[in-house]
Amino acid sequence: MARPTIADIAQRAGVSKGAVSFALNGRPGVSEATRERILRIAEQMAWRPHSAARALGASRVDSVGMVIARPARTLGVEPFFAHLLSGVQSGLSAESISLQLLIVEDTETEVEVYKRWTSEHRVDGVILVDLTVRDPRIDALKELELPAVVIGGRGGKGQLASVWADDRDAMLTIVEYLAALGHRRIAHVAGTPIFQHTQRRIRAVRDAAPRLGLVDAPSLTTDFSDAEGAATTRRLLAQADRPTAIVYDSDVMAVAGLGVAMEMGVSVPGDLSIVAFDDSILTQLMHPALTAMSRDTFDFGRQAAEVLLEVIANPEVPVNRRTADPVLTVRESTAPPA
Amino acid sequence: MARPTIADIAQRAGVSKGAVSFALNGRPGVSEATRERILRIAEQMAWRPHSAARALGASRVDSVGMVIARPARTLGVEPFFAHLLSGVQSGLSAESISLQLLIVEDTETEVEVYKRWTSEHRVDGVILVDLTVRDPRIDALKELELPAVVIGGRGGKGQLASVWADDRDAMLTIVEYLAALGHRRIAHVAGTPIFQHTQRRIRAVRDAAPRLGLVDAPSLTTDFSDAEGAATTRRLLAQADRPTAIVYDSDVMAVAGLGVAMEMGVSVPGDLSIVAFDDSILTQLMHPALTAMSRDTFDFGRQAAEVLLEVIANPEVPVNRRTADPVLTVRESTAPPA
DNA sequence: TTCGGGAGCTATACCGGTTTATCAAACCCT
DNA sequence: AGGGTTTGATAAACCGGTATAGCTCCCGAA
Incomplete structure (x- = not known):
């Protein structure tokens, strides 16, 4: 059988769909014995949740987005983003949440993307980089009520959650x-x-x-x-x-x-x-x-992901996390003046 | 009203949900006049499809994936990926299909990701990079029946679609x-x-x-x-x-x-x-x-995206597209030998 | 003995789209 | 005029989960 559904599991376990859903999500409503049995069957049938079905029912997508608004040519050379991305993903993977990445040319387009993502319910939250003075994205996100975390700068009066270094x-x-x-x-x-x-x-x-x-x-x-x-x-x-x-x-x-x-x-x-x-x-x-x-850019990203998940779970409490201080690595290009 | 649904549009237009669906997707079943009217109303109400709902009904996610299996530190320095990504996205954006990006450490993990994506129905297809000799990913994808396009190497006897330069x-x-x-x-x-x-x-x-x-x-x-x-x-x-x-x-x-x-x-x-x-x-x-x-790495990515969309639309016909030949840019580091 | 209440589970509505079976009206041809 | 096809639309099923109302036991307290 291709791609078993919870209905299949329910049938095989001789219980209802609801019971299976309870069991798989670790919530009360089934006895410990039944839960065990259901979990074993699910495992055995290699069941995996259908992300769209879950998203539709639970109105959460298990996916977060990140938009980078920079001309592509400046982007590649800086290891910054690659490390940041890896870090973000390592922070997300624990909860098996996926990441949507988009590279755009300017901030207006970026805001458009947020609007689209919101209306299409594609992401549960977003990670912002390159905060500008009087950043238009903050108000936009506020209005969209889209959970967000700012990397590298305090969220400002808008009170977005943030992860920053000094x-x-x-x-x-x-x-x-x-x-x-x-x-x-x-x-x-x-x-x-x-x-x-x-x-x-x-x-x-x-x-x-x-x-x-x-x-x-x-x-x-x-x-x-x-x-x-x-x-x-x-x-x-x-x-x-x-x-x-x-x-x-x-x-x-x-x-x-x-x-x-x-x-x-x-x-x-x-x-x-x-x-x-x-x-x-x-x-x-x-x-x-x-x-x-x-x-430690990787860690930066990881923490951003963690904070974002917190904010998604509880949008009321803005988190403001300061990361480890940068360290000066002295090499050969500095010396006392002549 | 927050986030109108097609039911709202249907009510406002005085037609059924089905009719609205037909109209919005440009398929037969409604008269030109009705279609016009529905489209205008949808536009006016700022309707956008709920991606999960669409995915569930139509069993296509409008999302493709790309996994990069390289240690993060080699990744950043090479503008290659950044340009490739931008290109891929420009190829996808036309159809407003989103991209899932994942950076992992090795190929085994990469294959795991493909399995997970498939069983969770998270992507319609994937783009492969860094093809190796006797690449294990080819068979894996074959078995998963996941549409794919290989960047930078002919798909091999597996006959995956590909985009390559000579x-x-x-x-x-x-x-x-x-x-x-x-x-x-x-x-x-x-x-x-x-x-x-x-x-x-x-x-x-x-x-x-x-x-x-x-x-x-x-x-x-x-x-x-x-x-x-x-x-x-x-x-x-x-x-x-x-x-x-x-x-x-x-x-x-x-x-x-x-x-x-x-x-x-x-x-x-x-x-x-x-x-x-x-x-x-x-x-x-x-x-x-x-x-x-x-x-032209950007173009490389763009073409890969295009080919992938073709393959998703029609998995039978493997596409094999050759891109523009690379050009030698002569600068100061070459000269006749002493 | 009766009633309240919780544990354990079922049945079913629901999320927001797509798709299909069905149907009425119009059109078309002899 | 009658039978067949096409057009334009509807109602309802469906996708695979989640959420909830409600039902059945069983236990303990009144």
């Missing part, structure tokens, strides 16, 4: 490390200013500058691309009093920056120290290998 | 290009021998060697990691009569190889030419930028 602290660690080496001219090649984490990092640099006696600590925003990372680096290094250290908001930009430095005859770490905010194989492949801020 | 031809192009530059000692740092495409590339090199008068053209297999790529390169360059050109089976390994060369004082492209099989931002970020074989 960007500010991480950035302070980097700057203090460089200052301790003796650097006073530190530049920050940041990402898009619309991302909240970019803002937090910029603020951290600005706040720390006077305390550490930094002469100048400009944060220059980019679109996260290697091209702008390179261009910004070129501009910085062409200045009369160029910085002796540059902090990049992503590994890709740091690598691009390293290339520019080499091309301009600026030796790393002799004339210039480089730190990447975000670690990956990329930073390790370079010569010199780049000093970088490492986060 | 690896052999691509490799020949590379080797011929290097030979034309004057290289006679060419080495090939390959990927895992269990992948079919690795085999095809190795065979291409071996076959071309005598014709092009290559002195030696060894193919050395690795696990695709940067570590083994580097180690293999080191071994090759330490030889008495070291190769004047190396072809790498992935961009990551090529970058690692470049690092080793620089470290050993072997200048690129002066003493050594480097070609990467697979292009990405990585190859462009290097100094010198790497000559690489570029495939």
Whole structure:
């Protein structure tokens, strides 16, 4: 027999469909003996719930969604997403909940997807990444009443659940490390200013500058691309009093920056120290290998999944979980200034 | 009213549920006038099908799956998957079919996932990547009668549908290009021998060697990691009569190889030419930028999606689509031998 | 002895679509 | 005009589960 249904099991066990449903879902209504018997038969017949049937009856889909709104080309290079995804899945797999992934170009499309998913009842909740300042997705999700968890930034007044690491602290660690080496001219090649984490990092640099006696600590925003990372680096290094250290908001930009430095005859770490905010194989492949801020992205994803499941189970209680602090991995690209 | 159902539409239009269903699915059974009216009302009420209900009734889920069986750490760096995914989704979005993505550690788990997906009716079909020699997944899918399309390799005698590019031809192009530059000692740092495409590339090199008068053209297999790529390169360059050109089976390994060369004082492209099989931002970020074989990965994915939909619609007819040939992008890492 | 109440189970409605059997009216042809 | 086919629609079954009302025992308390 192909794909047994609970009706088949019921027949074989000599009980009603209802009893089988009770037994399989571990809820009261059947005796322990009957439950045992039903479970054994189900096992034996290799029964598996029909997801659609269950979804229709119980109005939960056992599936969560994740939309990534970035142009595809920036996406691939960053191990960030791959690790995050794996982590999310490991968090979901325990409950055998599946993940819908969608890559779109912009935030408007992303919101559209949420609307569609909601009206088609395709997901029980979603995971958000790349929170921007005054993020339109928050209100949209609120209105849709779709459970959600934000990765990498507190949910804001909207009070979405969130999982975050302390960007500010991480950035302070980097700057203090460089200052301790003796650097006073530190530049920050940041990402898009619309991302909240970019803002937090910029603020951290600005706040720390006077305390550490930094002469100048400009944060220059980019679109996260290697091209702008390179261009910004070129501009910085062409200045009369160029910085002796540059902090990049992503590994890709740091690598691009390293290339520019080499091309301009600026030796790393002799004339210039480089730190990447975000670690990956990329930073390790370079010569010199780049000093970088490492986060446990996998764990990040896992926790996000866990929190999302909590929120789905109990939408009233917003969870706000802080993950382990990022760690600075010192490699060959940093040294005291000449 | 929250989330209208077809019953609501039927009532408002003064027709039966059946009529509404016919109208919404564009099938005969209603007059053109009635159809128009129903469609307008549905539009107006912002009706969207309940995916579970549809799945239950029509026994199709409008969802396809893709499992990637690779350790997460190799995954992120390769833009390959990100582009592929975007492509797949663009191919699916036309029919508004969603994608389930799963990253697992090994092929056994992957097969388990297929079984689970099938018995839970979670997907209508799947997309396979990284075909190995005597791939166990083919038989498994055959047995499950789950529609599938293989990316990057002919489906084999199992006759799964497939979408592929000509690896052999691509490799020949590379080797011929290097030979034309004057290289006679060419080495090939390959990927895992269990992948079919690795085999095809190795065979291409071996076959071309005598014709092009290559002195030696060894193919050395690795696990695709940067570590083994580097180690293999080191071994090759330490030889008495070291190769004047190396072809790498992935961009990551090529970058690692470049690092080793620089470290050993072997200048690129002066003493050594480097070609990467697979292009990405990585190859462009290097100094010198790497000559690489570029495939239109996005299009690859899009076509895979299209073919899968065809196969789902008509499982009898296996499709075998060949995509555009990869193109060699010459950059700074190749030159005539010293 | 009767009644209340809980445990254990059945029967059945229900979720929101699709599909099929059925049917009335219109149309078509000699 | 009568019989056959086509068209446009309906009512009801169905998909595979979940949720619930209700029934039957059985036990203990009044």
